[in-house]
Amino acid sequence: xxxxxxxxxxxxxxxxxxxxxxxxxxxxxxxxxxxxxxxxxxxxxxxxxxxxxxxxxxxxxxxxxxxxxxxxxxxxxxxxxxxxxxxxxxxxxxxxxxxxxxxxxxxxxxxxxxxxxxxxxxxxxxxxxxxxxxxxxxxxxxxxxxxxxxxxxxxxxxxxxxxxxxxxxxxxxxxxxxxxxxxxxxxxxxxxxxxxxxxxxxxxxxxxxxxxxxxxxxxxxxxxxxxxxxxxxxxxxxxxxxxxxxxxxxxxxxxxxxxxxxxxxxxxxxxxxxxxxxxxxxxxxxxxxxxxxxxxxxxxxxxxxxxxxxxxxxxxxxxxxxxxxxxxxxxxxxxxxxxxxxxxxxxxxxxxxxxxxxxxxxxxxxxxxxxxxxxxxxxxxxxxxxxxxxxxxxxxxxxxxxxxxxxxxxxxxxxxxxxxxxxxxxxxxxxxxxxxxx
Amino acid sequence: xxxxxxxxxxxxxxxxxxxxxxxxxxxxxxxxxxxxxxxxxxxxxxxxxxxxxxxxxxxxxxxxxxxxxxxxxxxxxxxxxxxxxxxxxxxxxxxxxxxxxxxxxxxxxxxxxxxxxxxxxxxxxxxxxxxxxxxxxxxxxxxxxxxxxxxxxxxxxxxxxxxxxxxxxxxxxxxxxxxxxxxxxxxxxxxxxxxxxxxxxxxxxxxxxxxxxxxxxxxxxxxxxxxxxxxxxxxxxx
Numbered sequence: 001x002x003x004x005x006x007x008x009x010x011x012x013x014x015x016x017x018x019x020x021x022x023x024x025x026x027x028x029x030x031x032x033x034x035x036x037x038x039x040x041x042x043x044x045x046x047x048x049x050x051x052x053x054x055x056x057x058x059x060x061x062x063x064x065x066x067x068x069x070x071x072x073x074x075x076x077x078x079x080x081x082x083x084x085x086x087x088x089x090x091x092x093x094x095x096x097x098x099x100x101x102x103x104x105x106x107x108x109x110x111x112x113x114x115x116x117x118x119x120x121x122x123x124x125x126x127x128x129x130x131x132x133x134x135x136x137x138x139x140x141x142x143x144x145x146x147x148x149x150x151x152x153x154x155x156x157x158x159x160x161x162x163x164x165x166x167x168x169x170x171x172x173x174x175x176x177x178x179x180x181x182x183x184x185x186x187x188x189x190x191x192x193x194x195x196x197x198x199x200x201x202x203x204x205x206x207x208x209x210x211x212x213x214x215x216x217x218x219x220x221x222x223x224x225x226x227x228x229x230x231x232x233x234x235x236x237x238x239x240x241x242x243x244x245x246x247x248x249x250x251x252x253x254x255x256x257x258x259x260x261x262x263x264x265x266x267x268x269x270x271x272x273x274x275x276x277x278x279x280x281x282x283x284x285x286x287x288x289x290x291x292x293x294x295x296x297x298x299x300x301x302x303x304x305x306x307x308x309x310x311x312x313x314x315x316x317x318x319x320x321x322x323x324x325x326x327x328x329x330x331x332x333x334x335x336x337x338x339x340x341x342x343x344x345x346x347x348x349x350x351x352x353x354x355x356x357x358x359x360x361x362x363x364x365x366x367x368x369x370x371x372x373x374x375x376x377x378x379x380x381x382x383x384x385x386x387x388x389x390x391x392x393x394x395x396x397x398x399x400x401x402x403x404x405x406x407x408x409x410x411x412x413x414x415x416x417x418x419x420x421x422x423x424x425x426x427x428x429x430x431x432x433x434x435x436x437x438x
Numbered sequence: 439x440x441x442x443x444x445x446x447x448x449x450x451x452x453x454x455x456x457x458x459x460x461x462x463x464x465x466x467x468x469x470x471x472x473x474x475x476x477x478x479x480x481x482x483x484x485x486x487x488x489x490x491x492x493x494x495x496x497x498x499x500x501x502x503x504x505x506x507x508x509x510x511x512x513x514x515x516x517x518x519x520x521x522x523x524x525x526x527x528x529x530x531x532x533x534x535x536x537x538x539x540x541x542x543x544x545x546x547x548x549x550x551x552x553x554x555x556x557x558x559x560x561x562x563x564x565x566x567x568x569x570x571x572x573x574x575x576x577x578x579x580x581x582x583x584x585x586x587x588x589x590x591x592x593x594x595x596x597x598x599x600x601x602x603x604x605x606x607x608x609x610x611x612x613x614x615x616x617x618x619x620x621x622x623x624x625x626x627x628x629x630x631x632x633x634x635x636x637x638x639x640x641x642x643x644x645x646x647x648x649x650x651x652x653x654x655x656x657x658x659x660x661x662x663x664x665x666x667x668x669x670x671x672x673x674x675x676x
Contacts, residue, residue: 005669006676078474090538090586097662100628121474128485128522129534129587131600131638132629132656138646139653142549165471167642169481169520172585186480186506188519204475206509221676233676241676244665247590248540254591254664270668319592320540336538338585344519402567428545429594430607 006233006241007271008221009214010257012140013101014311019136021143024104030149032223036112037157046115049219052227053239055146057287058084058175058212059092059315061238064219071117071207079119082218083110085126085133086168086175089287090338091318092310094243095213097255099126099133102217103140106161109216110221112162113148117209121162125180128168154363172342176390177210179344190346193343208335214242231305234257238314239301248283248321249275249427261301264293278323282406286315288335289395291402292328312402325431327412327422328407332399333361339396347389353380353398361400364411373413378404451496451510451519459501459548466505469644476506481644482518484523489639493524498577522600522642529564529578532635534597535611535656538586544609546593548576550583557615564617577619591661600636604659618636630655 017023017214024030036045050065071079083106087095089351092100099106106124114122141163144150152160155156166184173179174189181203187411202208218240233241238260244267246253251272258267264283273278280295285302287294293300302311307314321332357380364373388394404411413421425431452463465486470479480502487498496510496516503513517523535550536542557565557579564580589595592604596611601613604627617624619633625631631653632638641647660667669675 005665005672007666007669007674007675010663010666011676013658015665016657018658024472037562081458082549087588088586091590092586093588093590093592096588097609100656101658103663127562128520128642129584129597130602131641132626134641134644134646135629138641138644142646162642165644166472166478167482167485168645169521169642170522171486183481184478186477187479188516189583208544214511248544249594250659252664253593254661270665307518318590321514322543324544331539337539341585360552381653385546421676424547425541427543428548429605 005258007254007257008241009098009102009105009217009243010255013097013385017394018101019103019140021104021140021147024102028224029104030108030147032220033108034155035157035223037115037159038276042116042118045112046222048117048227049222052230053220053237054215054218054222054230055108055238055240055304056212057214057218057242057316059089059289059313061314064211067199067209067211068113068117070197070199070211070331075207076237077206078121078204079124080116080203080206081110081117082120082180082203082208082210083112083122083124083213084175084177084180084210085124085213087213088127088172088175088181088315089289089318090335091127091245091247091284091287091320092316093245093247093318094255094316096130096133098213098217098243099385103136104144105220106213106217107140107144107149109219110163111154111161112219113209113211115159118143119165119209119392120160121208123164123166123184123203125166125168127174128170129221134167141165152218156262170271171344172338173344173390173392176392180389188344190344193389235301235303236263236307237305242317244302244317246271246319246321247325249278249323250254250321260303261306263299263301265298267319268298274321278325281322281324281326282328282331282403283308284315284318284320284399285312287318288320288338288399289313290315290389291398292406294406308368325421325422325426326404327424329361329365330420330422330424331401333358335363335394335399336361339392343392344349347393349384350388350393350396353384353388353393357396357400365420367414367420370415372414373415374404374408429430449498453500453610453644454497455492457518462501465640465643465645470505471598472644477508480506480513481520482577484513484517485639485643488523489636489643492528492636493526503661525579528580528635530634531577531579531632532597532599533581533615533618534584534587534600536587536593536595536597537579537583540549540590541586541593541595549594549596549606549608553581553611553615556612572632577621579615579618590661598624598626598632599635600642601629601632603627604661626656630657651658653673
């Protein structure tokens, strides 16, 4: 079977004005909103999204329509619709280009989702470190208000919705949905205990949906084309399409929007393969929090079930690809330093554990100590995994445990040599010109 | 050594002068009006005070606390949690080099080392005005290594005032900071010409760029449409 690409969200990204209201309307923009608000009841919208099988595209994979159906109705409380645009998972780079090139499809999805859960106030929580995305979102929201797609009595349906763009301030943890809600309430972004879940007590202790950018932006196409169309992509349990973001040592890195279930081998074929003269060593299927894969896993279908069966997590389909010049210890140490830096400090296993992991790792990478150091690392990992307050702790141990599983000898080689056996200058994108080796 | 460097609490801030307060109030009230509960305005208000002074000062913290009926301790607790709020004066430009794993491996480590040497500063330090780069026109910048900025298909990546600079090299990085320090116009890879750090912070407080055309800056990059181009060439659409 040849891989079939599915440019849906990215269908018009090559047009100069794809991010404007006019550009989006030329591409069936804001037609789904009319259908939803004037021809369907909120429950019918939820039903359609539920039956499409759309699963959360922010890494969790929870069915979007089911999440919406958890919002209690007739409870007399305000409801909130919150978009998680805090894209920060290392390797993940799909929501930022989506919001730069196609912010209106996200806004259309927000109106539809808010209508479905009976929310009259929505938020886009976008990470702070992307100024131009803030510009594009602010302008798109202004345009949508002016065109009557936001505000009072949208399209004469009687439905009101306000949308606020909220810019974060630098904290990976705010991608965790309850930390995001605390942050949106003007607090330190620390995860909350669950239950109660956000669907019952979310923002301001009211029922709240938190959905990833790509999930929400996929909704208009489902309403335009129908749930059956959506199911023509992907597999039965992982229907639909999504971005596969290739980065690292590949010839043509970038965004490949395709049905779920493609393999890295198929994607590499399109991307011109691993950079010339090199071979695949290890890769992440869905960001740094998902256990590493190697060349053994080139043919694993990248959907929720198959990646899980192979021992990792589909995550955000952030395929960071590393060739044989890369030291896996260096890579995992750097990710570990990241998790230590981003640990919010709320729970002891993560706060203390990530700190000690970094200390132990630095010694190992420098070739100090003996094999017992490796066991110490794994022991600390064991005391974090499943014991931390949120998934950051589990994510922190993923690259460590998986890299030791596949590359134990490389760790030992550091100890034998008393240092790193790799030359870091060979990993850079300009290395070929420097070494003249190719 | 200042009290801040010793980790001691500063003397109670007096707060902004009346004219500054009145000017900021216009923006601050617009920020607060966006939210059903006013404490939600704290993050954008901290960006706003950072746009006033180039960092979050004691006066800025007091201003936010007064606006939102919080204590200065509550505001400080939030301000110190987030890495974008700076406790020391940032230069005219904030320059970030991604050194998370993928960018580091693809060259970010070398770029960061090159810039530290070229500018004579360490991580999170600001250049002395005119130091290191002879042609500096009274401009300064703060260099910092940053975490993944969601542009991995463009690695190695840098930022200037959180605008993306894609596919960097040590040579391009040196040219970039030299241009900034010399006051020459610098245009982001997928955005407009960069403005000052303080002007940027006002955008992050949720206000549109004062330059009307800025939103149109930048064209789509080949990496973002690499899959779309393959699909078009093969006649595939969804």
